[in-house]
Amino acid sequence: MSFLVLQEISFVLGKLNLPVVEIKAKVNALALLRPYAYQLEEYHRAVYLAERIGFQHFNDCLHTAIAEKNCTELFTFNRSDFSKIRSYTDLKIRLL
Numbered sequence: 001m002s003f004l005v006l007q008e009i010s011f012v013l014g015k016l017n018l019p020v021v022e023i024k025a026k027v028n029a030l031a032l033l034r035p036y037a038y039q040l041e042e043y044h045r046a047v048y049l050a051e052r053i054g055f056q057h058f059n060d061c062l063h064t065a066i067a068e069k070n071c072t073e074l075f076t077f078n079r080s081d082f083s084k085i086r087s088y089t090d091l092k093i094r095l096l
Helices: 003-015 020-031 040-053 055-070 079-088
Strands: 073-076 092-095
Touching: 003 020, 003 055, 040 055, 040 079, 055 073, 055 079, 073 079, 079 092
Parallel strands: 073 092
Antiparallel strands: none
């Protein structure tokens, strides 16, 4: 898991109106897993992907770049954005 995923988890939990104390506890517990901090290489790869599919989806491009370096598969519910990204990566993207 990357810090980007951790950020998005806190965002989603906030959107679900969970109490702040609960969000903080959940995010801090996940932070103990020592999330991956992305590097300049992943950032540049994300820019490359974003140039192809649009910068409105930059975080999805960054997720992809991080996963390309650290994983063999990426699972997502975000069909629209990752359907576009799919053609620019060898990463196996599973649309749920």
